[in-house]
Amino acid sequence: MWEYAPAPESRDIANLKPSYRMFLDGEFVEGGGEPLKTVNPATEEVLAEVSTASKSDVDKAVKAARRAYDRVWGRMPGAERAKYIFRIARMVAERSRELAVLESLDNGKPIKESRDVDVPTASAHFFYHAGWADKLDYAGLGPDPRPLGVAGQVIPWNFPLLMAAWKLAPALACGNTVVLKPAETTPLTALVLADIIQQADLPPGVVNILPGAGDVGAELVGHPDIDKVAFTGSTEVGKLIQCSVAGTGKKLTLELGGKAANVVFDDAPLDQAVEGIVNGIFFNQGHVCCAGSRLLVQESVADELLDKLHTRIATLRVGDPLDKNTDVGAINSREQLTKIAELVSSGEAEGAEKWVSPCPLPDKGFFFAPTVFAGVSQAMRIAREEIFGPVLSVLTFRTPDEAVAKANNTPYGLSAGIWTDKGSRILWMADRLRAGVVWANTFNRFDPTAPFGGYQESGFGREGGRQGLEAYLDV
Amino acid sequence: MAAPSPANTGLPPALADATRDETSLRRFLHGLPGVDQVGVEQRAAGLATRSIKKAAKLWAIDTAIGMVDLTTLEGADTAGKVRSLCAKGRRPDPERPEVPRVAAICVYPDMVTTAVEALGDSGIHVASVATAFPSGRSSMPVKIADTELAVAAGADEVDMVIDRGAFLSGRYGRVFDEIVTIKHACGDAHLKVILETGELATYDNVRRASWLAMLAGADFIKTSTGKVSPAATLPVTHVMLQAVRDWHTATGTRVGVKPAGGIRTTKDAIRYLVAVHEVAGPEWLNPDLFRFGASSLLNDLLMQRRAQLDGHYSGPDYVTVD
Numbered sequence: 001m002w003e004y005a006p007a008p009e010s011r012d013i014a015n016l017k018p019s020y021r022m023f024l025d026g027e028f029v030e031g032g033g034e035p036l037k038t039v040n041p042a043t044e045e046v047l048a049e050v051s052t053a054s055k056s057d058v059d060k061a062v063k064a065a066r067r068a069y070d071r072v073w074g075r076m077p078g079a080e081r082a083k084y085i086f087r088i089a090r091m092v093a094e095r096s097r098e099l100a101v102l103e104s105l106d107n108g109k110p111i112k113e114s115r116d117v118d119v120p121t122a123s124a125h126f127f128y129h130a131g132w133a134d135k136l137d138y139a140g141l142g143p144d145p146r147p148l149g150v151a152g153q154v155i156p157w158n159f160p161l162l163m164a165a166w167k168l169a170p171a172l173a174c175g176n177t178v179v180l181k182p183a184e185t186t187p188l189t190a191l192v193l194a195d196i197i198q199q200a201d202l203p204p205g206v207v208n209i210l211p212g213a214g215d216v217g218a219e220l221v222g223h224p225d226i227d228k229v230a231f232t233g234s235t236e237v238g239k240l241i242q243c244s245v246a247g248t249g250k251k252l253t254l255e256l257g258g259k260a261a262n263v264v265f266d267d268a269p270l271d272q273a274v275e276g277i278v279n280g281i282f283f284n285q286g287h288v289c290c291a292g293s294r295l296l297v298q299e300s301v302a303d304e305l306l307d308k309l310h311t312r313i314a315t316l317r318v319g320d321p322l323d324k325n326t327d328v329g330a331i332n333s334r335e336q337l338t339k340i341a342e343l344v345s346s347g348e349a350e351g352a353e354k355w356v357s358p359c360p361l362p363d364k365g366f367f368f369a370p371t372v373f374a375g376v377s378q379a380m381r382i383a384r385e386e387i388f389g390p391v392l393s394v395l396t397f398r399t400p401d402e403a404v405a406k407a408n409n410t411p412y413g414l415s416a417g418i419w420t421d422k423g424s425r426i427l428w429m430a431d432r433l434r435a436g437v438v439w440a441n442t443f444n445r446f447d448p449t450a451p452f453g454g455y456q457e458s459g460f461g462r463e464g465g466r467q468g469l470e471a472y473l474d475v
Numbered sequence: 476m477a478a479p480s481p482a483n484t485g486l487p488p489a490l491a492d493a494t495r496d497e498t499s500l501r502r503f504l505h506g507l508p509g510v511d512q513v514g515v516e517q518r519a520a521g522l523a524t525r526s527i528k529k530a531a532k533l534w535a536i537d538t539a540i541g542m543v544d545l546t547t548l549e550g551a552d553t554a555g556k557v558r559s560l561c562a563k564g565r566r567p568d569p570e571r572p573e574v575p576r577v578a579a580i581c582v583y584p585d586m587v588t589t590a591v592e593a594l595g596d597s598g599i600h601v602a603s604v605a606t607a608f609p610s611g612r613s614s615m616p617v618k619i620a621d622t623e624l625a626v627a628a629g630a631d632e633v634d635m636v637i638d639r640g641a642f643l644s645g646r647y648g649r650v651f652d653e654i655v656t657i658k659h660a661c662g663d664a665h666l667k668v669i670l671e672t673g674e675l676a677t678y679d680n681v682r683r684a685s686w687l688a689m690l691a692g693a694d695f696i697k698t699s700t701g702k703v704s705p706a707a708t709l710p711v712t713h714v715m716l717q718a719v720r721d722w723h724t725a726t727g728t729r730v731g732v733k734p735a736g737g738i739r740t741t742k743d744a745i746r747y748l749v750a751v752h753e754v755a756g757p758e759w760l761n762p763d764l765f766r767f768g769a770s771s772l773l774n775d776l777l778m779q780r781r782a783q784l785d786g787h788y789s790g791p792d793y794v795t796v797d
Contacts, residue, residue: 002534002752002760007526112524271717272514307724315753324526421509441511 004317007324009111014102019049020187022211023194024057025064026204031057033212038187041108041330042321042365050187053210058179058219061208065150065177066225068205073177074147078134085133085172087200088193089126092119092165095196099189103161104321106188108330108366109284111322121446122165125464128448129169132469136174139466145473147175148251149227154217154241155190156233157183157332158287158388163232164190166463168207169448174472176228179208181220183233185333187211218244226250228472232289235386235412235457253461253471255289255453257386258414261407262292262443263429265400266301268419272441274308277392280417280443282316282328282370286390287336289458290415292443293387294376295394296403302396306374310355313370318359328390331366340368340389347373347382352393378409386412400425404432413455417443436462486690486726494690497648504647504686510678510714519709522753523746532745536780537575539744539772540567542762544602544733546581546770548609548701554589557582561593563797568777577773578762579632583608584625591629602632602667606657609671609700611636615656622660633657634667636700637684639674647687654691667695667733672711673703681711685718695731701768706736709746716754729758735768741779744772 019035021028032054037046053061073081092099099122100114109118136145151171155163160182171178182190194209210216214237221229221241231241232255245252262280264273280292297305321329331337348354352373361367368390376383376393383393397403407416416435418426426440436454439445446452451465461471486494493503527535545564547556557580564577579600580590590601603625607613613621622633635657641649658666668688672681688696696715699706712734719730732755738744744767751759759765777794 001757002538002748003531004525004527005529005531007528116524268508269511269514270508272511272518275514275518324524442513442517 004325006320008320008322009101009104009324011101011105011322013097014105015098016102016105017048019051020191020211021051022053022057023191023198023207023209024061025208026198026202028194028198031210031212033057033216036184036187036211036213038106038185040105041332042362044365047105048188050191050211052212053216055219057210058216058223061179061210062150062152062220062223062225064205065179065208068203069147069149069177072203073206074149074175076175078136078175081172081175082130082133084200084202085126085130085169088196088202089123089130091196091200092123092126092193095192096120096123099161099192101322102192103189104329106186107157107160108321108332110326110329111324112326113284117446118159118162121448122162125162125165125169125448129173133173136469136473139469141470141473141475145174145475148472148474149176150225151176151178151228151230151472152220152223152226153178153180153230154220154233155180155182157186158284158289160186161189161193164193167230167232170463170468171230171472172206174469176472177206179210179220179226181210181212181217184211184213221245224248228252230461230471231255238459251471253453253463254459255461255463256457256459257388257412258289258291258454258458259294259384259386259410259412260290260292260415260417260435261294261296261410262417263403263407263419264295264297264301264305265420265422265425266298267421268301269421269441270301270305270308273419274305274312276417276419276441276443277309278312278316281392282313282390283444285328285331285368287332287388288444290437290444291388292415292417293391293393294383295392296397296406297394298403299396299398306394309372313357313372314359316357316359316370318357318367318369319362328370331368331389334366336388337366337368340387340391343382343385343387344371344391347376347380347393350380350382352376352380352382378406384410400429404429408432408434411457414458415439490690490725494651500647500651500687500690501645504683507682507686510682512678515678515713516710519713519750522749523709525746525749527745527749533780533783535745535748536741536776536783538760539741539748539767540776540780541575541578542766543577543773543776544579544581544735544766544768545577545773546701546735546768548581548583548604552583552586554586557586557589558593559797561590561599563773563795564599565594565597567773568780569795574777574780578766581634581768584621584628584630587625587628587630600632601630602634603628603630604634604636604700606635606653608634608636609702611638612640615653618653619656619660622657626660626662626664630664632665632667633661634669634697636669636671637688639671642675642680642684642687651687651691654688654693658692665694666692667697667731668693669697669700669735671700671703672698672707673705678710678714681714682718685715686722689718689722689730693730695733695766697733697735697768699734699736699768701736707734707738707768709750712747713750713754716750716759719759720755729764731764731766732759733766733768738767738769739771740775744776
């Protein structure tokens with residue numbers, strides 16, 4: 001047997017500091033909140049202490065953002081704003097290795113993903129939106145679109161840097177100022193991004209980054225002087241936010257959970273469909289809101305596909321996120337691990353057939369072996385609830401109509417995948433699927449030019465592309 | 476199309492049925508799942524980022540050396556050239572006798588006698604190209620005679636080319652019959668079937684040609700002659716590795732894969748081995764089931780092997796040029 005020797009990326013590259021402070025009005029300052037300790041989910045060791053914001057810090061940050069909006073950023077010509085954003089894009093690219101290693105340390109995702117997906121895509125988002133800053137008149141959103149003002153943004157822990165980029169880049173390009181709260185378990189890369197923003201000489205107050213738990217987020221979205229709230233995270237919290245901003249005149253975009261169907265027809269390129277299914281559910285340990293967590297496969301190829309899928313999944317290498325050969329890293333937190341385990345046992349209890357990859361798992365840290373449930377029916381919790389982990393539920397269908405009906409039979413509607421060699425069927429399906437993003441013969445591909453967002457309980461509003469600009473403009 | 480040959484009588488009914496007549500064969504080959512170009516290229520590129528270091532790298536280098544079909548297929552080949560290549564194959568790094576020997580020496584049919592003599596009882600196989608290599612454009616009697624010449628001279632492996640013209644015009648039965656006939660002419664010699672994937676153009680065709688060759692009794696499927704560009708590529712090899720894996724699932728027998736042409740560096744070779752390991756499976760990491768058709772690759776493997784052991788790079792003058 002050929003064992004790959006460990007090929008770890010050096011953790012020194014992350015330039016990890018013992019403590020991090022929040023970024024307010026252009027300065028790094030101690031927060032008034034109780035400091036939090038951020039943990040490496042692969043080893044359970046404490047990485048750093050991070051100061052958090054108190055209620056008055058949130059107020060100071062919003063005031064700083066308002067000042068920056070009124071005096072500088074809101075009235076700056078787009079071409080000038082673009083220069084700052086291009087600078088951020090370049091600096092993210094220049095510090096990509098540092099950011100990638102830090103992201104893998106803090107989040108637990110494999111280095112090959114942070115290196116090849118998260119960081120390059122984050123940089124690409126800044127580049128793309130910098131280009132829009134002086135062309136907003138031509139975005140097709142009407143004449144003379146105006147910025148909204150101060151945006152309060154709350155982001156999740158699954159793509160900490162990339163989500164910060166998705167939120168900051170369009171807001172800044174459109175002339176808004178920002179107060180952003182990174183997730184409690186993954187604040188580090190957002191604070192390095194703050195360092196980049198400081199070095200890029202962005203005027204003080206244009207971007208403020210306040211780490212903290214949910215209470216800081218609630219304080220931020222509830223602040224009376226916010227004009228816009230953007231949230232990515234759970235549907236549960238999304239609903240609370242929508243209640244709290246109702247009637248306030250704040251604009252809102254929500255990007256929430258999902259339970260995407262990956263639909264495989266019998267004429268699909270099976271080996272590539274297997275790759276797409278694997279990428280759809282095991283990318284980022286399944287911590288992806290648009291993960292293809294429900295596999296709908298045509299009955300005539302179900303057995304063959306499932307055999308191929310098991311063989312392929314057994315080759316996934318689960319372990320040290322910093323090892324360049326790791327395919328599946330660590331679950332972000334013990335809390336999430338518990339949640340995944342609970343849903344998996346519900347699947348067993350409800351009678352689905354469980355298959356677990358025989359891969360070895362590390363002794364410590366939060367790891368979960370890739371799991372596939374066959375014989376799942378629509379009524380089971382594992383077919384309805386978002387698991388947000390490396391767990392795939394397999395259902396079958398007989399006809400295209402049945403595939404559409406089952407795929408749409410969810411309160412969510414973020415993404416879907418279609419696998420078939422027939423172009424006409426791709427278009428027919430895409431017309432009928434209630435999902436914001438439909439991938440054809442691929443899955444989990446992201447690009448700043450493509451709008452992303454959902455239906456129903458997956459939220460509303462779009463991020464990326466021309467459509468994404470509308471969320472930050474008064475049109 | 477000829478009646479089913481001895482080569483495929485042991486097949487499961489569904490596959491034996493596929494070779495019953497031209498129509499069945501066509502239906503079977505066109506019923507194989509398609510290959511998505513974007514998907515297979517993305518997967519190949521993804522696997523190519525595996526980082527193979529230290530002991531794993533040294534193991535890969537030694538394994539790759541033992542899988543090399545050291546090849547010379549030039550109009551300018553002479554007995555002297557072939558003899559020196561054989562000497563190189565027996566002892567790739569003269570200062571380090573522990574370096575494994577190569578798998579085979581691959582020559583034109585008229586050089587087989589020379590190679591057999593030079594290799595003696597070293598255990599290195601002698602592979603001969605045949606069937607009007609590289610174009611395959613000749614009559615069947617000539618192709619059979621070409622094969623018989625090689626086998627009579629002592630070749631224990633035959634690398635035949637398929638009739639790409641027949642394949643591309645949809646005459647699958649003709650290609651099938653040719654392979655069956657040549658397999659018969661090979662006797663006990665192992666048959667490698669060269670698909671010349673650079674001329675087949677699509678991955679769907681590569682998969683169909685792979686299955687066609689396996690149905691007709693190929694012991695190995697080989698990408699290229701090395702005379703057509705592009706020769707071996709990673710995605711093409713992925714498709715062929717998937718085909719031999721699926722063949723094993725269907726029949727229980729393992730067919731080998733040989734990428735040939737364009738693989739020149741250790742880094743490339745390791746990428747192929749990773750694909751073998753993770754696409755076909757670890758059982759294929761064996762010279763009986765995987766070969767590299769190459770000439771300059773061997774010296775790069777030797778230089779990298781030295782660098783791994785000595786901790787520094789030497790230079791091209793520290794390995795022999797043959």
